[in-house]
Amino acid sequence: MRKVLLLLLLATAPAISNLEYPLAITAIAAPPQSANKIIDRYKKAIGGGAVKRIRNTVMTGSVRIGEDRSGRFSYQIAGPDRVRIDIEMNGLKVSQCYNGKSAWRQDSSGLRTLLGPEAKRLRLHALIANTRLHDLSRYRILAQAAGKATIDGRQADVVEVSMSDIRAKLFFDTASNLLIKQEQETSGDQEEIFYSDYRKTDGVMEPFSVRIKNGASELAITIERIEHNRAIDEMAFRYPRLKDSRPLPDVESLMKAIIASQEKIEQLRENYTFLQTETERKHDGDGRVKGAETKVYEVTPLAGGFVYRLIKVNGKELSASEREKEDRRVQKDAEEIIKKREKRLKQQQRARERGEKSEDDEGQIAILSFLRISEITSMRRETFRGHEVIAFDFEPRKGFKPKNMIENVISKLAGTMWVDESAQQIVRLEARLIDSFKIGGGLLASLSPSSAFVFEQEKIGDEVWLPSYEEVNFSARLFLFAKFNRSVTTRYSDYKKYQIDSDYKLGQPKVSGKPNQ
Numbered sequence: 001m002r003k004v005l006l007l008l009l010l011a012t013a014p015a016i017s018n019l020e021y022p023l024a025i026t027a028i029a030a031p032p033q034s035a036n037k038i039i040d041r042y043k044k045a046i047g048g049g050a051v052k053r054i055r056n057t058v059m060t061g062s063v064r065i066g067e068d069r070s071g072r073f074s075y076q077i078a079g080p081d082r083v084r085i086d087i088e089m090n091g092l093k094v095s096q097c098y099n100g101k102s103a104w105r106q107d108s109s110g111l112r113t114l115l116g117p118e119a120k121r122l123r124l125h126a127l128i129a130n131t132r133l134h135d136l137s138r139y140r141i142l143a144q145a146a147g148k149a150t151i152d153g154r155q156a157d158v159v160e161v162s163m164s165d166i167r168a169k170l171f172f173d174t175a176s177n178l179l180i181k182q183e184q185e186t187s188g189d190q191e192e193i194f195y196s197d198y199r200k201t202d203g204v205m206e207p208f209s210v211r212i213k214n215g216a217s218e219l220a221i222t223i224e225r226i227e228h229n230r231a232i233d234e235m236a237f238r239y240p241r242l243k244d245s246r247p248l249p250d251v252e253s254l255m256k257a258i259i260a261s262q263e264k265i266e267q268l269r270e271n272y273t274f275l276q277t278e279t280e281r282k283h284d285g286d287g288r289v290k291g292a293e294t295k296v297y298e299v300t301p302l303a304g305g306f307v308y309r310l311i312k313v314n315g316k317e318l319s320a321s322e323r324e325k326e327d328r329r330v331q332k333d334a335e336e337i338i339k340k341r342e343k344r345l346k347q348q349q350r351a352r353e354r355g356e357k358s359e360d361d362e363g364q365i366a367i368l369s370f371l372r373i374s375e376i377t378s379m380r381r382e383t384f385r386g387h388e389v390i391a392f393d394f395e396p397r398k399g400f401k402p403k404n405m406i407e408n409v410i411s412k413l414a415g416t417m418w419v420d421e422s423a424q425q426i427v428r429l430e431a432r433l434i435d436s437f438k439i440g441g442g443l444l445a446s447l448s449p450s451s452a453f454v455f456e457q458e459k460i461g462d463e464v465w466l467p468s469y470e471e472v473n474f475s476a477r478l479f480l481f482a483k484f485n486r487s488v489t490t491r492y493s494d495y496k497k498y499q500i501d502s503d504y505k506l507g508q509p510k511v512s513g514k515p516n517q
């Protein structure tokens with residue numbers, strides 16, 4: 001838990017229920033020259049410089065399925081990455097939103113936060129719809145030319161776009177250079193969105209007719225009104241507050257309780273060894289994966305730290321010579337950990353004698369700074385993997401002036417946290433930088449706003465909460481010149497309870513109990 005808190009410092013009718021992104025005005029700047037030219041022609045065709053004056057857009061109109069089912073449609077986007085879609089038909093309402101921190105959906109199945117691919121798709125849509133293809137490289141969105149196609153008798157250039165593991169195909173009319181079709185996978189089905197009847201509004205070409213095909217269903221949207229730069233109610237993007245829900249705890253009291261709970265189980269955490277499977281993907285400057293490597297470690301807690309023993313690389317066991325080399329490295333690391341603990345204990349003792357804060361207080365300092373610097377919104381109860389949790393969104397407090405590096409990092413973070421109220425533990429945490437973070441004024445390093453991470457914990461052996469999953473994506477520039485792009489996925493498994501002396505031995509520790517299932 002302390003690691004997580006400190007890391008905070010440095011997503012009816014069949015046609016309605018399957019509807020996800022009814023108005024994606026989509027394309028991406030990317031390195032392939034042919035894709036670049038297609039996108040440049042598109043940006044010029046929709047209005048060129050006039051697009052840069054658009055800060056937000058509200059579209060309203062009607063929606064129809066067949067001849068006898070109709071309703072109302074509303075679509076709002078606001079920079080840099082917020083979107084909300086509403087459809088009302090035959091007494092049913094479907095709403096879906098990405099608010100810059102989290103994604104949510106409300107339909108006949110209820111209200112819920114979207115996770116995984118659903119949330120990623122909605123955020124991608126929000127980014128490309130708001131920017132209209134301008135300055136998207138900062139979000140590591142990649143586009144590649146994908147040939148040609150014929151859409152409703154018209155020739156089209158095809159561009160495949162991707163952000164992380166989310167992909168879509170875009171079809172641009174070769175005569176008008178406008179987007180006429182978008183194709184993507186949604187929950188196992190293929191969704192096709194057709195755009196037509198473009199008209200100029202405030203100097204920008206907008207589609208006034210949209211047709212959506214998802215499996216056997218088809219939905220037609222007629223846009224009646226488009227408004228740009230209208231004052232938008234910020235509450236429209238927040239997670240809806242349900243009536244008659246149980247009272248929520250005070251967030252500061254809850255977070256302080258989490259810190260106290262962590263203090264009690266700190267020793268229990270040091271009684272477990274586990275496997276750590278880490279997959280690292282290296283990306284080039286444009287986001288393409290240029291290499292991947294998977295390593296498996298046996299991890300043993302020792303003297304307040306961890307000893308990592310490499311046992312597999314890309315599914316292969318280490319050779320005899322590699323194991324011997326690894327043994328020497330591990331023994332050296334273990335000795336260093338013990339020395340650092342002794343030094344740390346002495347420093348903590350001196351700090352207590354002087355009445356100063358020690359490293360034991362870092363977790364509390366971190367979370368108190370987080371609560372002071374961040375604005376907590378949309379606190380709610382919901383279900384996460386079959387269990388009731390409390391979730392809330394957070395973003396930098398407007399007007400806050402950071403005074404040190406810790407405050408500077410926190411003041412650039414936005415995301416969502418899920419907490420088990422009864423266990424007083426963080427279950428899941430999503431956070432990302434909303435602005436670049438510079439070290440040494442950018443001379444040493446600069447992290448881009450595309451940097452983000454996900455962290456999850458689960459209860460082990462009905463006793464202690466431990467990490468189960470991490471996902472980190474970051475893009476940085478080192479010493480002003482070198483680009484450094486990485487995505488790392490880490491899974492924790494096979495937790496076992498054990499006993500170990502302070503003198504670390506190269507042999508395997510004695511294990512008691514059974515592996516966690």
